[in-house]
Amino acid sequence: MTVTEYERAPEIVAEGYDSATAAGLKALWETEPGIKGWFSTVDHKEIGIRYIVTAFAFLVAGGIEALIFRLQLAGPELHLLGPEQYNQLFTMHGVTMILWYAFPVLTGFSVFLQPLLLGTRDMAFPRLNAFTYWVFLFSGIFLYVGFALGSVPNAGWFNYTPLASRPFNSGFGIDFYALANILLGISTTLGSINFVVTILRERAPGMSINRLPIMSWGTLTISVGLIFSMPSVSLAFFFLWMDRRIGTHFFDGSGETQPLLWQHLFWIWGHPWVYAIVLPAISMISQILPVSCRRPLVGYTALALATVMTMVLGFGVWVHHMFATGLSSMALAFFGAVSILIVIPSAVSFFGWIATIWTGRPVLNTSFLFCAGFIIVFVIGGVSGFMTGSVPVDWQLTDTYFVVGHIHYVLIGWNLFAVMAGIYHWFPKMTGRLLDERIGRWNFWLMFIGFNVGFFPMHISGLLGMPRRVYTYPEGMGWDTLNLITTVGSYVFAIGFLLLIVNVVVSRRRGAIAGPNPWDADSLEWSTPSPPPPYNFVVIPAVASRSPLWEERLQAPENRSSIGEGMVLDHGKEIAATSAIDAQPEVILKMPEDSILPLLTALALTGVFAGGLGPMWWLVAASAVIALALTCVWLWPRDRLAQTARPHP
Amino acid sequence: MSELVLENRRLPTGSIGKLANGYWGMICFILTEAALFIYLQFAYYYHAVQPHQGPWPPEGIPSMRMALPNTILLLASSFVVWWGEHGTKHGRRSHQLLGLGIGFLMGAVFLGVQGLEWQNKTFGLTSGAYASLFFTVTGFHMAHVVVGLFLLLAVTVWSFLGYFGPARSAYVSIAAIYWHFVDAVWITVFFTLYLTPRLGLLWAAP
Numbered sequence: 005m006t007v008t009e010y011e012r013a014p015e016i017v018a019e020g021y022d023s024a025t026a027a028g029l030k031a032l033w034e035t036e037p038g039i040k041g042w043f044s045t046v047d048h049k050e051i052g053i054r055y056i057v058t059a060f061a062f063l064v065a066g067g068i069e070a071l072i073f074r075l076q077l078a079g080p081e082l083h084l085l086g087p088e089q090y091n092q093l094f095t096m097h098g099v100t101m102i103l104w105y106a107f108p109v110l111t112g113f114s115v116f117l118q119p120l121l122l123g124t125r126d127m128a129f130p131r132l133n134a135f136t137y138w139v140f141l142f143s144g145i146f147l148y149v150g151f152a153l154g155s156v157p158n159a160g161w162f163n164y165t166p167l168a169s170r171p172f173n174s175g176f177g178i179d180f181y182a183l184a185n186i187l188l189g190i191s192t193t194l195g196s197i198n199f200v201v202t203i204l205r206e207r208a209p210g211m212s213i214n215r216l217p218i219m220s221w222g223t224l225t226i227s228v229g230l231i232f233s234m235p236s237v238s239l240a241f242f243f244l245w246m247d248r249r250i251g252t253h254f255f256d257g258s259g260e261t262q263p264l265l266w267q268h269l270f271w272i273w274g275h276p277w278v279y280a281i282v283l284p285a286i287s288m289i290s291q292i293l294p295v296s297c298r299r300p301l302v303g304y305t306a307l308a309l310a311t312v313m314t315m316v317l318g319f320g321v322w323v324h325h326m327f328a329t330g331l332s333s334m335a336l337a338f339f340g341a342v343s344i345l346i347v348i349p350s351a352v353s354f355f356g357w358i359a360t361i362w363t364g365r366p367v368l369n370t371s372f373l374f375c376a377g378f379i380i381v382f383v384i385g386g387v388s389g390f391m392t393g394s395v396p397v398d399w400q401l402t403d404t405y406f407v408v409g410h411i412h413y414v415l416i417g418w419n420l421f422a423v424m425a426g427i428y429h430w431f432p433k434m435t436g437r438l439l440d441e442r443i444g445r446w447n448f449w450l451m452f453i454g455f456n457v458g459f460f461p462m463h464i465s466g467l468l469g470m471p472r473r474v475y476t477y478p479e480g481m482g483w484d485t486l487n488l489i490t491t492v493g494s495y496v497f498a499i500g501f502l503l504l505i506v507n508v509v510v511s512r513r514r515g516a517i518a519g520p521n522p523w524d525a526d527s528l529e530w531s532t533p534s535p536p537p538p539y540n541f542v543v544i545p546a547v548a549s550r551s552p553l554w555e556e557r558l559q560a561p562e563n564r565s566s567i568g569e570g571m572v573l574d575h576g577k578e579i580a581a582t583s584a585i586d587a588q589p590e591v592i593l594k595m596p597e598d599s600i601l602p603l604l605t606a607l608a609l610t611g612v613f614a615g616g617l618g619p620m621w622w623l624v625a626a627s628a629v630i631a632l633a634l635t636c637v638w639l640w641p642r643d644r645l646a647q648t649a650r651p652h653p
Numbered sequence: 654m655s656e657l658v659l660e661n662r663r664l665p666t667g668s669i670g671k672l673a674n675g676y677w678g679m680i681c682f683i684l685t686e687a688a689l690f691i692y693l694q695f696a697y698y699y700h701a702v703q704p705h706q707g708p709w710p711p712e713g714i715p716s717m718r719m720a721l722p723n724t725i726l727l728l729a730s731s732f733v734v735w736w737g738e739h740g741t742k743h744g745r746r747s748h749q750l751l752g753l754g755i756g757f758l759m760g761a762v763f764l765g766v767q768g769l770e771w772q773n774k775t776f777g778l779t780s781g782a783y784a785s786l787f788f789t790v791t792g793f794h795m796a797h798v799v800v801g802l803f804l805l806l807a808v809t810v811w812s813f814l815g816y817f818g819p820a821r822s823a824y825v826s827i828a829a830i831y832w833h834f835v836d837a838v839w840i841t842v843f844f845t846l847y848l849t850p851r852l853g854l855l856w857a858a859p
Contacts (some may be wrong), residue, residue, distance in 0.1 A: 646667020
């Protein structure tokens, strides 16, 4: 056994991706083939793609739910679904889309892209990364197992008490939702910690904080936000579960309990969550748009600060979901004002994009079309949000279809359109092949037209007084045509989305070979082959500007990044950690190898939560003991990772 | 920004002190845990300031007979653990083992006294809103003490096996900072549950 190496000066070499060094790195970083390798990989690229695919599976499930109840609403007095079935479907639709699709898909992009954008070889905690994926997957399966067993939540995604309390809602549907939500919350929180440490510590040398890719600003900002906001909703669901299954009294409506506390705890998380599912998407647009427009982003600093500002303000607006609950006018005035203030950072981003397009030379590919479509729906969704931020207007519109229209403009417009742009942009990096542009055009236009035809009329039916969450409506209210149009639009939108799946399936096999940098883009991920090798970068790049691959065209010659020459770091799986602000190299970190432990620990943790149904204390205790034992093995200090202070045989 | 020089730059390797990813991860974890306790106490205050039919707390002001000495014990344990961490970094093996081991024992005693405190209550978890809050807030804290105790136990055992010393001690620092958090957050819980009712701040009129 060799003595642990505590210190060295890393070799600086110039090597390509076909060198012997690269082959050595490949042997170190590669996941072994076969079923064991599949279950134990910690490669962020593999995990990122799994996140995206799983999130899309939930998107399809949630979409089918919506398409079923849109049929019900296509005309007045239709009875395809009973009221209870309708309640279950719209709840599952909301829960699936907002919790198990919208954020995890962005996590997938970030997990795949962040180490590549930052010029490093993996996330800060690779095994934790695998663990958070498995927990996310199992939490979603857990929720849908309840669905299959007929225990379906039916109180809407925000699940207000006392409607969701046991005296008014028997059965296990709400418990499945509560426990699945806490489980997902654990995954989200640990994932956020992973992103914060990765982005603050793992950047390539020289990538000081003012050179951070704009997309990393989005991920960093919301990760910090989620670290502070996630406990609120987990606690709310934990209280609710205790009320329902242990018999405590937090919000069940009896005696001195406080049902309104649920709304506070829910929305203290809920509003930052809205930003969590849009800010990374917005910053994806800021990352893609300059590539399509052939120039650096206009107003980088302003846009980065606007992202941070949106999140900060996002913690002071939760009561705008509760304007109609009878709070003091002082509270309403404050929260109304902050809600309207958020327009300012949103407008900063908007003008940054407009200026980038205006002063650039846009290439009209599918990715750009989705960016442009995004900007249009961003404005419509922003304006309807601004309207409901005003207290008297909100009193008129709350619980109507206007709010449903607004939320879909925000969540589809600001999330899915950006995700689509991201897929067309980064699919070549993920797979090595380009998506088909001809199908892409159809994909965009069907989705864009279907979306606006489907969701814009919701604003009008809301203004005409149609309440949300009604399972049917009588004739002659003036809502018939609007609802029919909405249903038709949503089906066009679904067909448009289907074309993406077709395009992915076809192009994965037959698409044009992409090469390292098909878009002639500026950020570090495009300096690697497509798809990137397991170790990402053969040498750790040294960064001297925000657009390291465009420097020949933009920079003075004395200020150049070094892409092909840098620290080689091949004494085992290694990455460089740099200082949080200046990105000066500080330490060579030893990274863990693939392991089955994250999967096993995630299974044990899921067992703890499954035991919460009932509750079955034996299952909770047994799973907790197993999880603890696995954690102990997982964290056992290791000489090879230079975690210990002495070499021992 | 400072000049980037890579040539011949000696760098430490592995998990070293405050440069270790684990240390940064633990700081983030503590932040999210701190937020959890803020929301727990928000729930308590939210209930407390609403109009009540009787006094708040309904069963009278909780006694400090056991809670105050127990608080002092827990705070003292932080210093002992700090002393153990200091011993680890300076290669004093007996300091290291004694500090971490005694810190663990003090935490375990705190947990036992908390158990007695629970037993002595005349009300149970499901008696009412105050009771649910009291047991849940203190229960969450005890759960965190248990996690802290596991960490202290682990680093004590690993120290006994000779894993940590001046060259590498990140694990000890990570366990220690979590323990300090568990102690610090208890001060806020103690203030909320035991002191605010005495200050007469939360006796909202019926």
